[in-house]
Amino acid sequence: MSGTTGWIAIAGLGPGDAALITPEVSAALEAATDIVGYAPYVARIPEREGLTLHASDNRVELERAAHALTMAAAGQRVVVVSSGDPGVFAMAAAVFEALEQGPRDWRDLDIRVLPGITAMLAASARAGAPLGHDFCAINLSDNLKPWPLIERRLRLAAEADFAMAFYNPRSKARPHGFERVLEILREACGPDRPILFARAVSTPQEQLNVVPLGKARADMADMRTMVIVGSSLTRLVERPRGAILYTPRSAG
Missing domain, CATH: 3.40.1010.10 (Tetrapyrrole methylase, N-terminal domain)
Incomplete structure (x- = not known):
């Protein structure tokens, strides 16, 4: 150039x-x-x-x-x-x-x-490899698309058993949409699926939190948070240096 x-x-x-x-x-x-x-x-x-x-x-x-x-x-x-x-x-x-x-x-x-x-890849790397097999990314903002379309894509992604990465999960203007997202995920995936809240990744304010879906709350996310939900195969490996969240490379 x-x-x-x-x-x-x-x-x-x-x-x-x-x-x-x-x-x-x-x-x-x-x-x-x-x-x-x-x-x-x-x-x-x-x-x-x-x-x-x-x-x-x-x-x-x-x-x-x-x-x-x-x-x-x-x-x-x-x-x-x-x-x-x-x-x-x-x-x-x-x-x-x-x-x-x-x-x-x-x-x-x-x-x-x-x-x-991307924030999605940076968050995944910090946590381990939750996007290690098939995954999808969904923008949860309804500024440029209708909310029913977001819900439809969310349900279909859960039905297909993708790991899912969510951009723009919750803002001051949209405080309740993410609550509905969590409801849909619990209905489709059950309470035990791991969900990662990765806030401000690679900055001094970075925070990582992995919880089961049943314990996830909407206020765990804001516009600086990348949310990743595992597939049915995603595993959490506990270890002294910190847990690793990963999805195996094969699916059967």
Whole structure:
């Protein structure tokens, strides 16, 4: 990524620890003239001469994407930042949606998606390997999809015996939805299935808590929490250095 021609890199900053940002993303950040993203993620980028930071609110993804595309078309070197991986419930899809809806000349831009370590994978690694066999990821926010669709996907995933990773489980605006999720899981999976609450993984505020579904409470999760529910095969191995949660590689 060099020269004066404008480009966009849609980059994942990982779950929080700077050590988990990939060298590819770091190089793009160094080459950028402009950083675009949700304010808390932009705040993770150090200020320097020649770099402009464009922070915005959480619910203006398409406007943010269009702004980035406009600047790249004008010759700027733009990095659109997301936490985790930009292709997982993040900005890559928003940029391409804005691209499809925007001027035809945007389609000639150099646009690259630079992967990052997702909260889902970071949480799984901290706990052991709960995603060691087939799994699915579900965003529990109903901002962009109806709640009945969330419940349907949840029931089908439980019926298929996937391990399940949940993004955006509970917010101040949605305090009761996760209570319903736990009810559905207990009905479908029983009270003994292990559930991991991994909060602020890779930051100084990191907290991991594994409990059986029967003892899980909605207030164990917030928007900084990744929730992973095991399949029927997921095991908890107790040991002096801390328990390991893992799902075996085979299923019969």
